[in-house]
Structure formats: structure tokens, C-alpha cells
Amino acid sequence: MSDAAQPTAxxxxxxxxxxxxxxxxxxxxxxxxSGEDDPAVYEAFNQLAAAAEAYDELLYDRYDEVTPxxxxxxxxxxxxxxxxxxxxxxxxxxxxxxxxxxxxxLSQAQRVEAADVxxxxxxxxxxxxxxxxxxxxxxxxxxxxxxxxxxxEFGLEEGDSTLWVTASxxxxxxxxxxxxxxxxxxxxxxxxxxxxxxVFDDEPDDEDDDLGGDDGLDEDEDLDEDDDLxxxxxx
Numbered sequence: 001m002s003d004a005a006q007p008t009a010x011x012x013x014x015x016x017x018x019x020x021x022x023x024x025x026x027x028x029x030x031x032x033x034s035g036e037d038d039p040a041v042y043e044a045f046n047q048l049a050a051a052a053e054a055y056d057e058l059l060y061d062r063y064d065e066v067t068p069x070x071x072x073x074x075x076x077x078x079x080x081x082x083x084x085x086x087x088x089x090x091x092x093x094x095x096x097x098x099x100x101x102x103x104x105x106l107s108q109a110q111r112v113e114a115a116d117v118x119x120x121x122x123x124x125x126x127x128x129x130x131x132x133x134x135x136x137x138x139x140x141x142x143x144x145x146x147x148x149x150x151x152x153e154f155g156l157e158e159g160d161s162t163l164w165v166t167a168s169x170x171x172x173x174x175x176x177x178x179x180x181x182x183x184x185x186x187x188x189x190x191x192x193x194x195x196x197x198x199v200f201d202d203e204p205d206d207e208d209d210d211l212g213g214d215d216g217l218d219e220d221e222d223l224d225e226d227d228d229l230x231x232x233x234x235x
Contacts, residue, residue: 007058015055022051037079082189086167089191092182095148096159102131104155109134112141160197167191 022044029044056067099105138154139147151158166189177184 022048088171100157101155
């Protein structure tokens with residue numbers, strides 16, 4: 001970080017005071033808790049985690065020092081309080097990819113485009129003009145699950161992914177959520193969640209490189225990712 005972007009000593013001190021305040025609020029909420037799943041304790045916990053994380057970042061940026069605290073990740077969910085017998089569910093999926101081979105992606109989009117025009121060329125349309133145009137063509141032609149299973153053919157490299165299943169009393173009205181599909185998710189209505197991420201890998205990359213050729217590595221990586229698909233304990 002450049003000197004111009006460094007936080008001031010006063011900002012670090014203010015962040016430390018915010019942690020102290022959050023600690024007091026959390027202890028007070030715990031002392032007054034009304035039950036195992038008291039929402040006030042949950043809220044105070046999140047505020048304390050956010051304050052500690054902010055202080056840790058400022059402390060490092062200013063003084064190149066860290067705290068001994070481990071900040072909980074965002075993968076924890078509150079206890080389920082949704083309907084016992086849901087009449088509807090929503091499946092929220094995010095998959096991240098890196099464009100590892102742009103030319104391969106363009107070539108695949110050109111093939112799709114060529115098959116859709118009478119001239120058989122497809123040249124000059126979105127596929128050959130830009131990467132975002134090529135992505136539009138491929139995702140318009142193939143289902144997301146097919147792209148996930150064939151991502152290497154399209155020049156893509158898998159990143160993190162997550163899938164949430166949420167329960168509700170009634171289905172949403174048609175068109176109701178299309179403008180902001182993930183904005184109004186109630187974490188307490190999440191039935192289960194499945195995550196795939198490189199941070200779950202048990203073996204260092206250097207050890208993986210010693211296992212053999214590219215084909216074997218790819219299969220091992222896929223197996224590792226499948227092993228991480230564990231539903232959250234909603235008990």
C-alpha cells in the first residue's frame with residue numbers, strides 16, 4: 001500500500017475503540033440472552049466480527065502488524081427458521097470462472113454462430129468482435145450446468161462456486177425478483193448450502209504437480225471438490 005493510501009494513526013485508534021465497544025455490546029447481549037438462538041446475540045456477534053476485521057486491516061496497513069484473532073468467514077448461517085413444510089424453494093447458484101484461453105472461447109462461439117446463419121460463417125457478429133460477445137453467445141446456447149461440465153472446452157477455468165437452497169411459504173410472483181435476484185435472501189430460510197473453493201484443497205499445488213500428467217490432475221481436483229460438498233448442519 002502506498003503512503004498516500006495508508007490509514008492515519010487516529011483511524012487505527014478509532015477502529016480499536018470500535019472493537020472495545022463491540023466487545024462490550026456482545027458481552028451484554030450474551031448476559032441477557034433469552035435462548036440458544038437469541039437474535040440479539042447473533043447480531044452482536046456479527047458486529048464484533050466486522051469491527052475486529054476492520055481493525056485488523058487498518059493495523060496491518062498502518063503498522064504492518066496483525067491481531068491474534070481469527071475472523072469468522074461468511075459461510076456461517078443462522079439457525080433455520082423457515083417453514084417446516086415449504087410450498088416453494090429457490091435455488092441460488094453462483095459459479096466463478098477465469099477466462100484462461102480467450103482464443104478457445106472465441107473459436108467455440110464462432111462455431112455456434114456459424115451454425116445459426118445461412119452463410120455458415122458467423123463472422124462479424126458478437127463472437128469474433130469481443131470476448132463479452134462470445135460469452136453471450138455461449139451462455140445463450142448452452143445451459144449453465146453444461147458449461148460447468150465442459151468449461152475447459154470453452155477456455156474457462158473454474159473458480160469458487162456456491163449453491164443455496166432457500167424455502168418459502170409461497171412461490172414468488174412472476175418477474176418479481178428478476179431485477180435483483182439475490183438481494184432479498186433471508187439467511188434463516190436457507191435449508192442447505194454447498195460450497196466449492198480452492199481454499200478447501202488439502203494438498204499444496206507443489207505436491208499436486210508431482211502426481212502425474214494433466215489428465216490425472218484434473219480428475220483428482222474434481223474429486224477433491226466433490227468431497228467438499230457437505231450440507232450445513234441445520235439441527
